Amino acid sequence: MPDIANRPGLAYDGEGEPIRVDDIEQDVDVIFHWIGFKATGKRDRLMEAFFPDGIRQVGNLDEKDIAAACKILGTTGQSKVVVPVLRQKKIAAVIRVVQESVLIGRKLKIALGKTPAQFNKSIEEALERMEAFSVAKSQTSDIVSRTLDKKLKNKETWELFRDHVRDICSSAVGQNKSTLSYVIREDDEPLDNVNVDETWRYLSHEALPHRGISYRTDNRVVALIIVDNIDTGSAAYGIIEQYRKSHDGRKMWKALYERFGGSDASRRLGMDAKAAYEKLKYVNEQRMSFDSFRQQFNRYVKQMEDTGIGIKPKQQRIDLIAKCLDGSLRQHAITIQSAMSIKKKGYSLEKIFTQLSVGVASSSSNGNNHWRNISSVASDGLN
Secondary structure, eight states: OOOOTTSTTEEOOSSSSOEEOSOTTTOHHHHHHHHTOOOHHHHHHHHHHHOTTOTTOOTTOOHHHHHHHHHHHHHSSSSOOOOOHHHHHHHHHHHHHHHHHHHHTOOHHHHTOSSHHHHHHHHHHHHHHHHHHHHHHHHHHHHHTOOOSSOBOSGGGHHHHHHHHHHHHHHSBOTTSSBGGGGGOSOSSOOSOOOSSOOHHHHHHHHSOSOSHHHHHHHHHHHHHHHHTBOTTSHHHHHHGGGTTTTOHHHHHHHHIIIIIOSHHHHHHHHHHHHHHHHOOOOOTTTSOHHHHHHHHHHHHHHHHHTTOOOOHHHHHHHHHHTTTTSTTHHHHHHHHHHHHHHOSSOOHHHHHHHHHHHHHHHHHHGGGGGGGHHHHHHHHTO
């Protein structure tokens, strides 16, 4: 077999003939081939069933619709197509990624991947998202009904109210296959470049548009959350009164934030946190314990976020590694940094902290000899 795995424009998974994949955006046949359908006739029937008008025209198809369609495919027609449960799930995951991408205008060849390995990883992540979304959806009604014992009245109760609303919006899911957090994000306009290596949670928060039927529904829910947590006889209630009739949760949030959270003092707090964040470094346990470093890092990130000076998750990960390059964790940080540049995905801030703490423990117990097996430690823990 000639070496075709790395030839431009070809996708090869070890079986049959390679399939050209110049643009997975249009080539649905490649997707079904990667799912596991090797026979051309079966792929043709699947494409006709699920993507008759093109891959982006999937509407609101869900797992129940897909299961029903697969049942028909397996029992009717001259060329029956039996779709095992696992492949049904993969089809559902593809459709989920397509629906998400359509919502924010993302290229499918970025979202789904251009090789079998990238595609499989995208599908695994989508299946995990779908399961988590299903759980969150079942809990959303209870989450949004939670109210504060001490409701917002004035500036003294602002921080408690702010954190409560943010927590609810970060946990409850809405109509746009996302949490409600995008409704109250700082920026009015969605993220310009969505074709980047970031999680759906981040992209949905930053890139979902503030328009359309789904947004209006989510915005109404946010309005109810806000109203339920404000003292009706307070000045705070007067601030949002003008937006009650239109159920505009975003405008309520912005008005309250401008009144109670957008002061010069708050801005100065954010700038101070940013300055401290930029200076923060880990050298060794004698200079500052790693636990203290971790607490300060997270505190400064939260303070900046609370005052409107946020740092993107990807940049936080890059910064964390950089802050450990000039001390006893240098070699460990370099190894993780190298692994991140190769693997691209799967490196959460929490996992990086965990692996760096392994380096601290190794350094404490073994002195400078602990670098011997560092590559295996980093790769095992970050998978």
